[in-house]
Amino acid sequence: MIKYSGHNEIVLTINGDQHTLLIKPNEVLLNVLREKVGYTGAKGGCENGDCGTCTVIINEKPMKSCMVLAIECVGKNILTIEGLEDTEIQNAFIEFNGFQCGFCTSGFLMNAYAMLETDPEIDDENKRVWLDANLCRCTGYEGIELAVNDAQKKLLDKKNTND
Amino acid sequence: MISFDFDYYKATQLEEAHALLFSLLEDNQKPVYYSGGTELMTSFRKGKIKADAVIDIKNIDGITSIDCIENHVIIGACASLNDVIETFNETCLSDVLIEIADHTVRNAITMGGNLCGRLPYKEAVLPLLALDASVVIYRADGLKEVSLRNLFEKRLRIDKGDILYQLKFDKDHLDAYASKRVTESTEIDYPLLHVFVSIHDQNLFVGLSGFGSYPLYKEFDLNTRISEIEDYFLPYVKDDSRSSKAYRSHLFKTTLQTIKDELEGFDD
Numbered sequence: 001m002i003k004y005s006g007h008n009e010i011v012l013t014i015n016g017d018q019h020t021l022l023i024k025p026n027e028v029l030l031n032v033l034r035e036k037v038g039y040t041g042a043k044g045g046c047e048n049g050d051c052g053t054c055t056v057i058i059n060e061k062p063m064k065s066c067m068v069l070a071i072e073c074v075g076k077n078i079l080t081i082e083g084l085e086d087t088e089i090q091n092a093f094i095e096f097n098g099f100q101c102g103f104c105t106s107g108f109l110m111n112a113y114a115m116l117e118t119d120p121e122i123d124d125e126n127k128r129v130w131l132d133a134n135l136c137r138c139t140g141y142e143g144i145e146l147a148v149n150d151a152q153k154k155l156l157d158k159k160n161t162n163d
Numbered sequence: 164m165i166s167f168d169f170d171y172y173k174a175t176q177l178e179e180a181h182a183l184l185f186s187l188l189e190d191n192q193k194p195v196y197y198s199g200g201t202e203l204m205t206s207f208r209k210g211k212i213k214a215d216a217v218i219d220i221k222n223i224d225g226i227t228s229i230d231c232i233e234n235h236v237i238i239g240a241c242a243s244l245n246d247v248i249e250t251f252n253e254t255c256l257s258d259v260l261i262e263i264a265d266h267t268v269r270n271a272i273t274m275g276g277n278l279c280g281r282l283p284y285k286e287a288v289l290p291l292l293a294l295d296a297s298v299v300i301y302r303a304d305g306l307k308e309v310s311l312r313n314l315f316e317k318r319l320r321i322d323k324g325d326i327l328y329q330l331k332f333d334k335d336h337l338d339a340y341a342s343k344r345v346t347e348s349t350e351i352d353y354p355l356l357h358v359f360v361s362i363h364d365q366n367l368f369v370g371l372s373g374f375g376s377y378p379l380y381k382e383f384d385l386n387t388r389i390s391e392i393e394d395y396f397l398p399y400v401k402d403d404s405r406s407s408k409a410y411r412s413h414l415f416k417t418t419l420q421t422i423k424d425e426l427e428g429f430d431d
Binding site for chain 2: 001002003004005006024025026027028031047048049052055061062063064066067068069071072111129130132133134
């Protein structure tokens with residue numbers, strides 16, 4: 001059994017890079033990403049697992065990083081918004097103005113990215129099930145919906161061309 | 164940020180997690196088992212629960228696996244709700260679990276966490292009780308399989324330190340079922356009322372969450388009049404800031420009536 005007590009030197013794999021960090025077991029992944037790694041894309045909103053602004057992808061599943069201990073993530077692959085450069089979903093959010101104030105954007109992007117990676121042909125009903133996990137206080141949902149649908153269409157077109 | 168320090172243990176064997184908890188208790192420490200962590204993280208942050216040691220049990224062999232051999236299902240207690248929903252899509256179990264929290268949080272919440280947590284709703288227990296599931300508990304004398312109906316009264320009655328390891332049931336146990344959930348305003352919220360009704364042989368199972376201070380259930384004869392079912396549950400109705408007794412009672416009666424109208428075999 002592995003025991004972590006006090007300050008521990010651990011390695012977290014974030015966006016494919018290995019980061020050696022000194023952390024305590026009570027440190028939350030969201031804070032470690034923002035304050036120790038410098039990846040400030042994930043935002044602290046409610047910090048209660050409700051709003052989704054802190055969403056990152058851990059081992060291919062979207063997770064709310066405010067609800068995860070950093071120490072739990074040793075040996076797992078963490079993907080943050082900083083690792084989504086030049087993806088279809090990111091470009092679609094820009095093209096369709098899938099944001100207003102931008103605070104919720106990285107959370108929506110991460111969840112939508114995970115959703116389209118998991119099920120590129122996902123239907124509207126299930127898209128709603130996935131994306132209901134994120135809140136936009138500006139209520140800019142229309143732009144987000146357009147962006148997600150566009151990214152899905154482009155990903156499917158690309159897949160069909162390759163097939 | 165969690166405002167207090169604790170030690171974190173990553174257990175891989177039931178025996179070692181169980182022994183560690185008791186050895187920490189002997190040292191006058193406050194240990195907790197940890198799996199999905201959603202409830203504990205919230206409680207830690209709010210200062211509702213404090214711990215000196217967190218024993219993470221989700222890396223224990225077999226505790227996250229889901230197996231289905233012919234009709235017999237075995238679900239590890241630390242399997243996430245989404246893993247169960249995806250494996251048993253469009254079943255009574257998935258229809259109930261998909262209503263709990265939101266999709267992202269369901270990647271973290273575990274079956275065992277939902278059943279053993281401090282929150283009073285424990286909605287996963289409704290279909291499991293209807294399916295007459297059994298639970299496998301790790302205790303000092305080893306693994307023990309017990310009927311969930313024998314162990315569940317207000318909450319899962321397992322002794323301090325015992326670990327919920329697996330859930331077992333037969334997949335096609337029910338002849339028909341219906342599940343209806345009412346929340347205060349938004350869909351993603353705790354239930355004001357969750358009614359689960361199922362039919363097996365000539366028995367009618369009715370389970371409720373959110374209605375009283377803990378999940379309620381009873382199995383009736385299929386010919387029981389709806390007024391008798393209402394009379395059984397109505398004394399348990401709770402009054403809180405989210406709903407009055409009168410409103411919850413009204414919701415219960417109308418929801419039960421809707422289910423009766425929709426569920427084949429449920430005749431008054």
